[in-house]
Amino acid sequence: MTPASAPSLEVRIGSLALRNPVLVASGIIGYGNEYERLVDLSAIGGIVTKTVTRHARAGNPPPRVVETASGMLNSIGIENPGLEGFLEVKVPILRRLPCAVIVSVEGEDVREFCELVEGVSGSGVAHAIEVNISCPNVGPHGLRYSTDADMAREVMTAIRPLTTLPLLAKLTPNVTRIAEIAAACESCGADAVSLVNTFVGMAIDSVSRKPILGTVVGGLSGPAIKPLALAKVWEVVQAVDIPVVGMGGITMPRDALEFILAGSTAVQVGTALFANPTLAEACVEEIDAYLRRAELTSVVDLIGALEVPPERGQIRAGRSVPSSGRRESGGAS
Amino acid sequence: MNLVACSVLENREVTPGNFLLTLKIPRAFSRPEPGQFVHLRVSPEVEPLLRRPYSLEGFFERGGIRAVRIYYSVVGRGSRALAAQPKGQRLDLIGPLGIGFTPRPRRAPILVAGGRGVAPLLFLARKLREKKRPFVFLFGARGARELYGVREIRGGRLHLATDDGSVGYHGSVLTLLEREWETGGHTPLTAEIFTCGPHGLLHEVAELARDRGIRCEASLEGPMACAVGACRGCPVPLRPGVPENGGRYPAMCLEGPVMDATIVEWGRLP
Numbered sequence: 001m002t003p004a005s006a007p008s009l010e011v012r013i014g015s016l017a018l019r020n021p022v023l024v025a026s027g028i029i030g031y032g033n034e035y036e037r038l039v040d041l042s043a044i045g046g047i048v049t050k051t052v053t054r055h056a057r058a059g060n061p062p063p064r065v066v067e068t069a070s071g072m073l074n075s076i077g078i079e080n081p082g083l084e085g086f087l088e089v090k091v092p093i094l095r096r097l098p099c100a101v102i103v104s105v106e107g108e109d110v111r112e113f114c115e116l117v118e119g120v121s122g123s124g125v126a127h128a129i130e131v132n133i134s135c136p137n138v139g140p141h142g143l144r145y146s147t148d149a150d151m152a153r154e155v156m157t158a159i160r161p162l163t164t165l166p167l168l169a170k171l172t173p174n175v176t177r178i179a180e181i182a183a184a185c186e187s188c189g190a191d192a193v194s195l196v197n198t199f200v201g202m203a204i205d206s207v208s209r210k211p212i213l214g215t216v217v218g219g220l221s222g223p224a225i226k227p228l229a230l231a232k233v234w235e236v237v238q239a240v241d242i243p244v245v246g247m248g249g250i251t252m253p254r255d256a257l258e259f260i261l262a263g264s265t266a267v268q269v270g271t272a273l274f275a276n277p278t279l280a281e282a283c284v285e286e287i288d289a290y291l292r293r294a295e296l297t298s299v300v301d302l303i304g305a306l307e308v309p310p311e312r313g314q315i316r317a318g319r320s321v322p323s324s325g326r327r328e329s330g331g332a333s
Numbered sequence: 334m335n336l337v338a339c340s341v342l343e344n345r346e347v348t349p350g351n352f353l354l355t356l357k358i359p360r361a362f363s364r365p366e367p368g369q370f371v372h373l374r375v376s377p378e379v380e381p382l383l384r385r386p387y388s389l390e391g392f393f394e395r396g397g398i399r400a401v402r403i404y405y406s407v408v409g410r411g412s413r414a415l416a417a418q419p420k421g422q423r424l425d426l427i428g429p430l431g432i433g434f435t436p437r438p439r440r441a442p443i444l445v446a447g448g449r450g451v452a453p454l455l456f457l458a459r460k461l462r463e464k465k466r467p468f469v470f471l472f473g474a475r476g477a478r479e480l481y482g483v484r485e486i487r488g489g490r491l492h493l494a495t496d497d498g499s500v501g502y503h504g505s506v507l508t509l510l511e512r513e514w515e516t517g518g519h520t521p522l523t524a525e526i527f528t529c530g531p532h533g534l535l536h537e538v539a540e541l542a543r544d545r546g547i548r549c550e551a552s553l554e555g556p557m558a559c560a561v562g563a564c565r566g567c568p569v570p571l572r573p574g575v576p577e578n579g580g581r582y583p584a585m586c587l588e589g590p591v592m593d594a595t596i597v598e599w600g601r602l603p
Contacts, residue, residue: 030563038336038427038561050563058581063603065558065566067383067410072558079565079582222382251379274558275374275384277336277427 007291008298009284011045011265013243014166014191016128018045018100018266021299022256022283025247025268026051026104026130026170027076031090032097038277043284045266046100048194049090051132052120053105054112056082061214066203071224071249072271073201075215078106083119094125101125102168106132110158121163129165131155131190134172134197146172146197149184156188166191168245173225173232174200179239186240194245194268195236196229221271223251230262237263237304253279253286260287263304334430334561337362341422342400344415348478351449352416353390354403356426362399365392367457368433368552368591371401371426372560375415384427385411386557388529388590390452390482391459404452404481430560431590434550436461440525442468443517444489445510445538447530448479453552453591454529455482462488469513473506473534506530507537514545521546528552528594536599543595551594553585555603562587570601 009020026048029035041047059079066073081089086103094101103126107113113131120126133145133152145151146169156169169185171178173196182193198219203212211217229248237244246264250256251272259267269280276282287299296302339362342355365371372384390402407416418424434457436442442461444454451472461468465488473494474480480493480500492509493501502509510526513519528538529552542549558566568582569589575596583589 027564028559034559034561034563037334050565059565059568061601062568062570062582063556064568065556065564067381067556070380070382072382074558074564074566076565079568223379251382271382271558274560274564275379275382 005297007288007296008300009287009291011243011299011303013128013168013245013266015164016100016166020045020284021260021264021266021287022280023048023100023102023245023266023268024273024280025270026132028270028273031093032101033093035277039273040278040281042098043281044099045284046102046127047097048102048104048130048268049094050080051078051104051106052080052083052086052090052116053078054083054107054115056080056085063212063214064218066212068201068203068220068222069224071201071220071222073203073213073218073220074198075213075218077215083116087119087123091123091125100127102128102130104130104132104170107155110155113155113159114162117159117162121165126165128168128191129163130168130170130194131159132170132197134170146170146181147175149180152181153184153188156185156190160189168192168194170197171195171236172197173228173248178232179235182236182240182244186242190242192243192245192265193236193240194247196225196232196248199225199228221249223249223272225249226251226255226258230258233259233262233264234306250279250283253282256283256287257290257302260299260302261304261306263306265303334428335361335363336425336427338423338425339401341418341420341424343420344418346416347404347481350407351479351481352405352407353481354405354415356401356403356424358399358401358426360399362401363429365389365401365429366433367460368431368453368550369429370431370560370590371403371428372430372557373403373415373426374424375411376418377422377424378414381411381414383411383558384560385415386430386560386586386590388453388552389429389456391456404449404455406449427560431586432588432592434527434552434591436466436527437525437548440548441519441523442466443510443513443519443524443526444468444470445506445526445528445530445534446470446472447506447528447534448474449481450528450530450534450552451482452529454527455485457527458486458489469517471506471509471513473509473530476500505534507534507541510538510541514541514547521548525549526594532599532602535594539594539597539599549594550591551597552591553589553597553602555585557586560586570598571596572598
């Protein structure tokens with residue numbers, strides 16, 4: 001049998017071309033070097049760094065992680081060295097990584113977001129910036145910018161003129177209409193939206209009658225949230241024209257395909273990488289094998305190729321959803 | 334540190350609820366130090382989701398075969414899944430990880446173990462014996478049945494304590510430590526303490542060491558997600574005012590699990 005030519009796995013997010021659509025999510029892999037001996041970074045599309053904040057953060061009191069049914073609840077609290085520490089210590093490390101580097105930033109206010117975007121952009125190390133407007137673990141301002149479309153717009157409008165790097169807005173699923181927030185980010189110049197961040201959750205020890213996490217509530221990730229995340233991705237894909245970077249509970253290589261079929265241009269692997277450090281590489285292999293089996297030449301042909309029978313796509317949560325007609329269905333042709 | 338495949342050589346219930354696991358490991362796994370740990374996939378299934386960190390009870394190399402031993406109790410979902418793994422089961426682990434015990438030359442090591450916390454100290458005792466360094470081993474448990482490994486402790490002076498008085502001193506191992514310090518002719522310049530066990534015991538040992546200016550290393554325990562310093566999920570609270578504090582939380586996986594017991598804020602550790 002003659003092997004067909006290798007399918008193309010390249011995808012684009014704004015001006016950034018990724019050699020394949022598999023990224024490691026923010027908060028999972030630090031700044032790359034921690035996992036250097038465990039993950040083959042040259043085989044994946046890229047990494048998203050641990051979120052950098054304007055000033056160094058010690059993070060939240062322990063305990064910060066607890067395993068729940070098919071999931072993990074965390075309240076790390078964005079422990080990081082701050083912008084100056086990042087530029088001094090982390091940038092040299094990131095510079096030598098053999099993959100795309102997307103730097104995640106989060107400000108406490110619009111001014112901090114601006115300083116971060118300018119600082120990271122000026123470092124020259126970032127191929128793109130993920131604007132984390134959705135961490136549930138950072139005090140009173142947490143979630144504020146991505147639970148309110150006006151505030152999301154305010155941040156995105158302020159930072160857009162400050163960099164030519166692609167901007168990915170990272171969204172929280174802890175909202176009623178995530179599509180509205182995504183559309184707001186798109187209208188203010190976001191090149192892509194990343195979703196979902198963690199779902200707010202809580203774990204209780206009935207013996208001690210205490211919450212298990214030091215901060216009482218935290219963010220839930222892991223396979224438990226995959227169906228929830230897929231639904232959010234699906235909702236956003238209907239509402240925007242910019243690329244969607246999908247994530248939430250990818251545990252098996254096949255899960256990455258599901259996110260792409262739902263309309264994700266790229267995917268991010270998160271919590272399950274802790275158990276299986278080779279998961280991101282396995283996702284790349286699975287996508288490649290799937291394309292070969294389907295005799296497709298490019299992963300782009302798979303993005304949003306979910307086949308939804310017309311009568312099934314119209315009803316969601318008991319109400320009718322107007323057909324946007326923005327994205328062609330990859331259905332029966 | 335590496336991700337390596339391993340297989341179960343033995344997974345034996347030593348006493349009710351307490352298991353000794355022997356894992357065959359490849360040469361890619363470098364020689365561990367006592368006090369270091371491995372991040373073990375406790376089952377080939379997706380659940381439990383996260384790996385579990387286990388201190389090593391020992392490392393053995395015989396006839397070209399390398400093995401590590403883990404002594405664990407069934408306390409939750411992870412250890413329950415691990416207890417069900419049969420001989421021959423293939424698993425994988427990341428390791429060796431973290432900072433182990435660092436005995437100083439020319440100081441008498443006093444090892445203080447509580448319950449299943451004996452595991453890394455048995456590893457340390459074996460290493461000390463290999464180096465022909467005498468030591469004192471103080472071991473406390475609830476009862477005689479939980480005094481795992483006592484027959485293996487050779488080359489040192491052993492004293493036992495049980496809560497129920499079934500063997501040795503009837504009471505806490507802390508009392509044994511106080512007595513040893515008062516009658517053993519030790520000074521902070523000639524002796525040091527290595528301890529592992531329930532955090533409540535470690536707290537008491539740390540207080541004693543701090544009051545008397547004794548160098549004291551403790552092996553901590555706690556949940557971990559990545560275990561390689563990336564996720565920052567295993568913070569160790571430090572006492573306010575200690576120079577190491579500096580408004581930050583060291584990661585237990587990276588700067589521990591063995592740490593200077595006198596700088597840890599034990600009351601804030603779960």
